Amino acid sequence: MSREEGSKLSRRAWITTTSGVIAAGLVKTQADAVRLVAQEAPTSGPAVDPTRVPGRIVSELGIRAPGEQPRRLLRGEALSSSSRTPLADLMGTITPSDLHFERHHAGIPDIGFDDHELLVHGMVERPTVFRMRDLERFPQVSRIQFLECSGNGGGVYSRDRMPTEITVQALDGLLSTSEWTGVPVATILREVGVRPGASWILAEGSDSAVMSRSVPLDKVMEDSLLAYGQNGERLRPEQGYPLRLFNPGYEGNTSVKWLRRIEVTDRPTHTRDETSKYTDPLGDGTVRQFSLVMDAKSVITFPSYPFVLPEPGWWEVRGLAWSGRGRITRVEVSADGGRSWVDAALQGPILPRSTVRFRHLFEWGGRDTILLSRATDETGYVQPTVQQLWDARGQRTSYHQNHQRAWKIARTGEVTFGLGELV
Amino acid sequence: MKTRHAGMVAALGVLMTACEAPDRFGGTRSVPSSGADALFASFDAGEPAVPAHAPSRFGFGAEASAARIAAWDIDVRPDGAGLPAGRGSVAQGKVVYETWCVACHGPTGTEGPNDRLVNTSPWELAPTSQAIGNYWPYATTLFDYIRKAMPQATPGILSPDQVYAVIAYLLWMNEIVPDDAVMDAETLPAVIMPARDRFVPDDRIGGSGPVR
Structure with a gap:
């Protein structure tokens, strides 16, 4: 086997492994995604075979695995400031308390x-x-x-x-x-x-x-x-x-x-x-004034910027939906920029005034694709488009911007915020 | 009720009147005379917060003394309720501003780095920004907020006189009161802010109707 063949083989093997890792939901951080773009091998684990050495003993306070370090995103360091929940790193609906915005x-x-x-x-x-x-x-x-x-x-x-290069954490992490x-x-x-x-x-x-x-x-x-x-x-x-x-x-x-x-x-x-x-x-x-209720909203957390889909095929779109007026009754996903919609699966229990996890399995054909989600709540309210909000409210409002979000998957597999493509 | 500050009105023709109208947001909801128990029954759609055999009162907690309430009850409402004794002029307020405020809000209240305080142009004329002069609906909110939260590094340090004075100066910078204005518990609630009547209640109601 020539040196070149060996290189190709190992690269193919790495891509296969990486795809499996992504499909398993193990590539979750911006750093991981950047590593994929650069096509560098993931950091290898410890050389020691864990079946051959005794493990650590019990502890009074648990910690996350060394490779799992989700972080809030800080905005400024002023006294009046905020930090945002890493939505793309999380599963289910509960936010770990140390990652609450x-x-x-x-x-x-x-x-x-x-x-x-x-x-x-x-x-x-x-x-x-x-x-x-x-x-x-x-x-x-x-x-x-x-x-x-x-x-x-x-x-x-x-x-x-x-924007195009904005993470779901920066976008909706509050x-x-x-x-x-x-x-x-x-x-x-x-x-x-x-x-x-x-x-x-x-x-x-x-x-x-x-x-x-x-x-x-x-x-x-x-x-x-x-x-x-x-x-x-x-x-x-x-x-x-x-x-x-x-x-x-x-x-x-x-x-x-x-x-x-x-x-x-x-x-x-x-x-x-x-x-x-x-x-x-x-x-x-x-x-x-006193616009207190949070209207229904949804956001796709995967795939989102800066994820890169390494290959066409079956991928599961995942996200969160919620309404301040009660229960979410429906979440739809579009893979064609909003021309057609299909119902996503909702993970129960669906609780009032709580988030619900939605999922939709779709086959990405490798073409430019714009993914959208829209939520409906039990009052019949449907998450509006940004154009609908602009028409109703104008451009100067700073709060309650619950319009549909879009993510674009480019042919390269790179995912960016895609709403600018639709307006 | 509050009295008209005739001198200030005459000086600049500033719109000022007694603030006697009921609050537009106050009359829309009420508790029936039977009090909390009537509403309590509807708590969380059939999931009562206390079991049926609970006593009508638990008796936990201690009676709040008048002194204790007075020490903490420092909010100020648009009708002037909660304003303390004291007074301050535009000229006195300039000294307060330049001592305590200028570092964060700039020499003319427009430079920052923190919130812009002065703007006399309508906020919808882009590019502009929302400030006291073109956005705040009630002058009393300045007292409520400044007394509690300003200056940011040493909140609560200003005396009532100083708070009245710096408000007079802020209102003067925003061309709402003349340069001889004096703010106190009578004159402050009588100031009509330029943006007051722009504020409307929330009309979003959910459902499948038009997007609002």
Whole structure:
């Protein structure tokens, strides 16, 4: 065998192996994809045969495998900043707590569990201060629900600046899903007695921005939690330890972290973050205020930039869909830029105001292909096109950009954000 | 109710009036007189948060004293509720601004690096940006926010007089009040912000109707 033949053989063998690795979902990070593009052999594992040496013993705290290092994507290092969940690295629907997205307006405060207190007052019969041990003693509920910042997707709304090289993490990583545990706000308001005429609450955090949002009383009575648990443990500090408001299906900013005060009122307070921020300037010159519910949305997480499909053939399109108005009832996938659609499979259980994993097996023929997904929720709402949002709202809004996302697979197998090809 | 600040109105013809109208967002939802229990029954579609044999009250937690409530209840509403005693002028506010604000917001409130504060052009005239003068609907929100959250490195350091003063200066920079304006618990809620009437409630309702 000549040296050249040997080289070809080994390369073919490597591609076969690599394809198998991708199909098995083992190539997940940008670095892996870049390695594929460069056609470098993956880093080889330890030379030691693991069947010939004793393994490690038990430990008090588990860690990820050395080769598995998903990371949040930071945006700036200012006090008011965010980090994004690596959606393309994740499976199922639950976000590991240390990868839950962050959005802080003045950093993460250090608060001790035994020091924290919640004041509930205003239009109530019995103004009360609750310590954490008090709150944990009330009847408890857990629910699996998403949290999404309403600024998610802001990078792919401008007609003039539609990116191509953007990861799903940078695009939609201000979305996470957790099992939240706490006491319903309704239970606490029952305890303190709401006075007639009340219609809103003001929720206030004890970070140094004293983050404050008004929330309709109907909403918090329906399903909001005073959450102290997340994915089986107490909240992480960056998620509001030891106590946060959690408003299912509402824009994330309303789920005030480090919650120290609830004032029951008969009108909204019009805080800074519900007037100058988190409002939607529309094309007709008006500004939509208290646009609180997150409309239905979906995003394909595989394939997405910077994945490279090494060969045509069978691939499974995978993604997430969610709606702040209830359950997802349908997710459709298009492999021809939106001309035709097929139903994707939905992974149960399908929970209200939670993410659902969708999957669709398709055969890529090796041609330029534009993949889209669109979600429908139980109200009959269908995830709109960006053109529909532009027509309805104009170009200046910065929040609630839940339009259909597109990924283009080039003949080379390279995947880029493809919405610019359609508008 | 709040009184009209006649001198300021006369000086520049600035639109100012008493802020007595009910909040447009306040009357749309209400709790029946039976209070929380009526709504409580509908919690989570048949999944009650407490079992049927739960007591009507658990008695957990401690009564909040008036002093405790007063110490934390510092939010300010558009009708002026929550504003403390104190006052401050445009000239006094210039000193506050140049001491505490200029490093992050620039000499004229337009340079950054943090949020732009001054803009007197309508925000829909691209390219422009949203700032106090062309976007904030209520002047009272400035007090609520600045007292709690500014300056970013040392929040809560400003006295009520200083907060009133820097608001007067910010409103003057945005050409909303004249240079002899004084802000206090009476005059601040009476300021009509240029963008106030642009704000409308959310009209998205889900369903299969038109995209909104």
